[in-house]
Amino acid sequence: MGGITVSPVEDYVYNMLPPRDEVLAEMEAEAAQKKIPIVGPAVGRIFYQLATMIQAKTVFEMGSAIGYSTIWWARAIADGGRVIYTDGDPKNAEKARGFFQRAGVANRISLKTGDALELLSEEKQQFDIVFNDVDKDDYPRVLRLAAPRVRKGGLFVTDNVLWSGRVADANAVDSRTKAIQEFNRALYASPDFYTTILPIRDGVAVALKK
Ligand SMILES: C[S@@+](CC[C@H](N)C(=O)[O-])C[C@H]1O[C@@H](n2cnc3c(N)ncnc32)[C@H](O)[C@@H]1O
8 A cells, every 4th residue: 555654553544444336446456456556545535525525526637547536536526527537648548437437427527648737737727626646756847837726725635745754864866755855845835725744645735725
Protein backbone atom coordinates (compact mmCIF):
# COMPACT_ATOMS: atom_id res chain seq x y z
CA MET A 1 0.00 0.00 0.00
CA GLY A 2 2.99 2.36 0.31
CA GLY A 3 1.86 3.58 3.73
CA ILE A 4 3.92 5.86 5.93
CA THR A 5 2.46 4.94 9.31
CA VAL A 6 3.89 1.94 11.18
CA SER A 7 2.70 -1.39 9.75
CA PRO A 8 0.46 -2.52 12.65
CA VAL A 9 -1.43 0.79 12.55
CA GLU A 10 -1.66 0.65 8.77
CA ASP A 11 -3.01 -2.91 9.01
CA TYR A 12 -5.48 -1.87 11.71
CA VAL A 13 -6.88 0.93 9.54
CA TYR A 14 -7.15 -1.23 6.42
CA ASN A 15 -8.56 -4.29 8.17
CA MET A 16 -11.43 -2.20 9.50
CA LEU A 17 -12.58 -0.99 6.10
CA PRO A 18 -15.91 -2.38 4.89
CA PRO A 19 -15.59 -4.65 1.85
CA ARG A 20 -15.78 -3.02 -1.55
CA ASP A 21 -18.13 -4.09 -4.36
CA GLU A 22 -16.99 -6.60 -6.97
CA VAL A 23 -15.65 -4.02 -9.46
CA LEU A 24 -13.52 -2.04 -6.97
CA ALA A 25 -12.29 -5.29 -5.40
CA GLU A 26 -11.24 -6.58 -8.81
CA MET A 27 -9.45 -3.29 -9.57
CA GLU A 28 -7.61 -3.44 -6.23
CA ALA A 29 -6.49 -7.01 -6.99
CA GLU A 30 -5.34 -6.07 -10.49
CA ALA A 31 -3.50 -2.98 -9.20
CA ALA A 32 -1.70 -5.08 -6.59
CA GLN A 33 -0.77 -7.74 -9.13
CA LYS A 34 0.40 -5.31 -11.83
CA LYS A 35 1.84 -2.74 -9.43
CA ILE A 36 -0.49 0.04 -10.59
CA PRO A 37 -0.26 2.80 -7.93
CA ILE A 38 -3.94 3.44 -7.12
CA VAL A 39 -5.04 5.44 -4.07
CA GLY A 40 -6.67 2.40 -2.46
CA PRO A 41 -9.81 2.12 -0.33
CA ALA A 42 -8.84 4.22 2.72
CA VAL A 43 -8.12 7.23 0.52
CA GLY A 44 -11.04 6.42 -1.78
CA ARG A 45 -13.35 6.78 1.20
CA ILE A 46 -11.87 10.21 1.99
CA PHE A 47 -12.62 11.27 -1.59
CA TYR A 48 -16.19 10.04 -1.21
CA GLN A 49 -16.60 12.01 2.02
CA LEU A 50 -15.05 15.19 0.64
CA ALA A 51 -17.17 15.22 -2.51
CA THR A 52 -20.31 14.48 -0.53
CA MET A 53 -19.56 17.15 2.10
CA ILE A 54 -19.29 19.95 -0.46
CA GLN A 55 -22.03 18.45 -2.70
CA ALA A 56 -19.60 18.42 -5.58
CA LYS A 57 -20.98 18.17 -9.09
CA THR A 58 -17.79 18.65 -11.11
CA VAL A 59 -14.46 16.88 -10.59
CA PHE A 60 -11.39 17.18 -12.81
CA GLU A 61 -9.04 14.25 -12.18
CA MET A 62 -5.42 14.57 -13.34
CA GLY A 63 -3.84 11.11 -13.69
CA SER A 64 -6.57 8.45 -13.56
CA ALA A 65 -4.86 5.19 -14.68
CA ILE A 66 -7.46 2.37 -14.70
CA GLY A 67 -10.07 4.65 -13.12
CA TYR A 68 -10.13 3.40 -9.52
CA SER A 69 -10.12 6.84 -7.87
CA THR A 70 -12.48 8.08 -10.63
CA ILE A 71 -15.14 5.61 -9.48
CA TRP A 72 -14.96 6.86 -5.87
CA TRP A 73 -15.49 10.45 -7.09
CA ALA A 74 -18.24 9.41 -9.53
CA ARG A 75 -20.22 7.60 -6.86
CA ALA A 76 -20.10 10.63 -4.57
CA ILE A 77 -21.04 13.44 -6.89
CA ALA A 78 -24.52 14.91 -6.89
CA ASP A 79 -27.09 13.95 -9.56
CA GLY A 80 -26.29 15.45 -12.95
CA GLY A 81 -22.63 15.81 -12.00
CA ARG A 82 -19.58 14.92 -14.09
CA VAL A 83 -16.09 13.61 -13.43
CA ILE A 84 -13.45 14.20 -16.08
CA TYR A 85 -11.01 11.26 -16.28
CA THR A 86 -7.58 12.06 -17.79
CA ASP A 87 -4.61 9.85 -18.52
CA GLY A 88 -1.69 9.96 -20.91
CA ASP A 89 -2.06 6.27 -21.83
CA PRO A 90 -5.02 5.37 -24.09
CA LYS A 91 -4.75 1.70 -23.00
CA ASN A 92 -5.50 2.78 -19.44
CA ALA A 93 -8.53 4.71 -20.68
CA GLU A 94 -9.85 1.69 -22.58
CA LYS A 95 -9.50 -0.47 -19.51
CA ALA A 96 -11.12 2.21 -17.33
CA ARG A 97 -14.09 2.50 -19.72
CA GLY A 98 -14.98 -1.17 -19.11
CA PHE A 99 -14.75 -0.75 -15.35
CA PHE A 100 -16.95 2.38 -15.45
CA GLN A 101 -19.66 0.51 -17.34
CA ARG A 102 -19.58 -2.39 -14.93
CA ALA A 103 -19.59 -0.05 -11.92
CA GLY A 104 -22.69 1.73 -13.25
CA VAL A 105 -21.05 5.17 -13.40
CA ALA A 106 -20.18 5.48 -17.11
CA ASN A 107 -22.82 8.18 -17.66
CA ARG A 108 -21.14 10.44 -15.06
CA ILE A 109 -17.62 10.24 -16.47
CA SER A 110 -15.98 11.87 -19.53
CA LEU A 111 -12.76 10.15 -20.58
CA LYS A 112 -9.97 12.24 -22.06
CA THR A 113 -6.51 11.06 -23.05
CA GLY A 114 -3.38 13.21 -23.30
CA ASP A 115 -1.47 15.49 -20.96
CA ALA A 116 -3.73 16.32 -18.01
CA LEU A 117 -2.36 19.86 -17.75
CA GLU A 118 -3.15 20.55 -21.41
CA LEU A 119 -6.57 18.96 -21.08
CA LEU A 120 -7.30 21.15 -18.06
CA SER A 121 -6.30 24.26 -19.98
CA GLU A 122 -8.89 23.33 -22.63
CA GLU A 123 -11.67 23.45 -20.01
CA LYS A 124 -13.12 26.91 -19.54
CA GLN A 125 -15.06 26.31 -16.33
CA GLN A 126 -14.01 26.13 -12.69
CA PHE A 127 -14.46 22.82 -10.85
CA ASP A 128 -15.76 21.90 -7.42
CA ILE A 129 -12.78 19.54 -7.05
CA VAL A 130 -9.48 19.19 -8.90
CA PHE A 131 -7.61 15.99 -8.00
CA ASN A 132 -3.89 15.83 -8.81
CA ASP A 133 -2.17 12.44 -9.22
CA VAL A 134 0.16 13.01 -12.21
CA ASP A 135 3.94 12.56 -12.45
CA LYS A 136 5.47 14.06 -9.34
CA ASP A 137 8.00 16.25 -11.19
CA ASP A 138 5.00 18.20 -12.50
CA TYR A 139 3.46 18.99 -9.10
CA PRO A 140 4.72 22.61 -8.84
CA ARG A 141 3.39 23.30 -12.35
CA VAL A 142 0.08 21.62 -11.49
CA LEU A 143 -0.35 23.96 -8.51
CA ARG A 144 0.18 27.03 -10.69
CA LEU A 145 -2.22 25.84 -13.38
CA ALA A 146 -4.87 24.06 -11.34
CA ALA A 147 -5.28 26.54 -8.48
CA PRO A 148 -7.28 29.06 -10.52
CA ARG A 149 -9.50 26.26 -11.81
CA VAL A 150 -10.95 25.42 -8.39
CA ARG A 151 -14.03 27.40 -7.44
CA LYS A 152 -14.26 29.33 -4.18
CA GLY A 153 -15.26 26.81 -1.49
CA GLY A 154 -14.01 23.97 -3.70
CA LEU A 155 -11.15 21.56 -3.06
CA PHE A 156 -7.74 20.96 -4.59
CA VAL A 157 -6.75 17.42 -3.58
CA THR A 158 -3.32 15.85 -4.19
CA ASP A 159 -2.02 12.32 -3.61
CA ASN A 160 1.49 11.17 -2.58
CA VAL A 161 2.47 14.40 -0.83
CA LEU A 162 4.50 12.50 1.80
CA TRP A 163 6.19 10.28 -0.82
CA SER A 164 6.89 7.36 1.53
CA GLY A 165 8.32 9.85 4.04
CA ARG A 166 11.09 11.03 1.71
CA VAL A 167 9.76 14.61 1.87
CA ALA A 168 11.11 14.81 5.44
CA ASP A 169 14.69 14.69 4.11
CA ALA A 170 15.81 18.32 3.93
CA ASN A 171 18.84 17.25 1.87
CA ALA A 172 16.90 15.24 -0.71
CA VAL A 173 18.41 15.35 -4.19
CA ASP A 174 15.88 13.23 -6.09
CA SER A 175 13.92 15.49 -8.47
CA ARG A 176 10.50 14.04 -7.61
CA THR A 177 11.03 14.43 -3.86
CA LYS A 178 12.21 18.01 -4.37
CA ALA A 179 9.22 18.76 -6.59
CA ILE A 180 6.79 17.47 -3.94
CA GLN A 181 8.62 19.44 -1.21
CA GLU A 182 8.33 22.60 -3.31
CA PHE A 183 4.66 21.85 -4.00
CA ASN A 184 3.83 21.33 -0.30
CA ARG A 185 5.63 24.54 0.72
CA ALA A 186 3.88 26.57 -1.97
CA LEU A 187 0.48 25.08 -1.23
CA TYR A 188 0.68 25.85 2.52
CA ALA A 189 2.01 29.35 1.74
CA SER A 190 -0.69 30.09 -0.82
CA PRO A 191 -3.12 32.80 0.32
CA ASP A 192 -5.71 31.17 -1.94
CA PHE A 193 -5.97 27.89 0.00
CA TYR A 194 -6.42 26.56 3.51
CA THR A 195 -4.40 23.31 3.45
CA THR A 196 -4.04 20.14 5.53
CA ILE A 197 -1.94 17.07 4.79
CA LEU A 198 -3.70 13.88 5.88
CA PRO A 199 -1.00 11.27 6.70
CA ILE A 200 -3.02 8.37 5.30
CA ARG A 201 -1.36 5.86 2.95
CA ASP A 202 1.19 8.06 1.10
CA GLY A 203 -0.18 11.43 2.27
CA VAL A 204 -3.14 13.34 0.82
CA ALA A 205 -3.16 17.16 0.69
CA VAL A 206 -6.62 18.66 1.00
CA ALA A 207 -6.71 22.36 0.17
CA LEU A 208 -9.87 24.43 0.53
CA LYS A 209 -10.12 27.33 -1.91
CA LYS A 210 -10.77 30.59 -0.03
C1 LIG B 1 -0.69 7.15 -9.74
S1 LIG B 1 -1.46 6.74 -11.24
C2 LIG B 1 -3.12 7.27 -11.01
C3 LIG B 1 -3.90 6.41 -10.10
C4 LIG B 1 -5.35 6.84 -9.96
N1 LIG B 1 -5.47 8.23 -9.59
C5 LIG B 1 -6.02 5.99 -8.89
O1 LIG B 1 -5.75 6.24 -7.71
O2 LIG B 1 -6.78 5.09 -9.22
C6 LIG B 1 -0.84 8.02 -12.25
C7 LIG B 1 -1.38 7.98 -13.68
O3 LIG B 1 -1.20 9.28 -14.22
C8 LIG B 1 -0.82 9.19 -15.57
N2 LIG B 1 -0.09 10.44 -15.81
C9 LIG B 1 1.07 10.83 -15.26
N3 LIG B 1 1.37 12.08 -15.67
C10 LIG B 1 0.37 12.46 -16.49
C11 LIG B 1 0.07 13.65 -17.21
N4 LIG B 1 0.89 14.71 -17.17
N5 LIG B 1 -1.06 13.69 -17.92
C12 LIG B 1 -1.90 12.64 -17.97
N6 LIG B 1 -1.70 11.50 -17.31
C13 LIG B 1 -0.58 11.41 -16.58
C14 LIG B 1 -0.04 7.91 -15.69
O4 LIG B 1 -0.20 7.37 -17.00
C15 LIG B 1 -0.66 7.02 -14.62
O5 LIG B 1 -1.62 6.16 -15.19
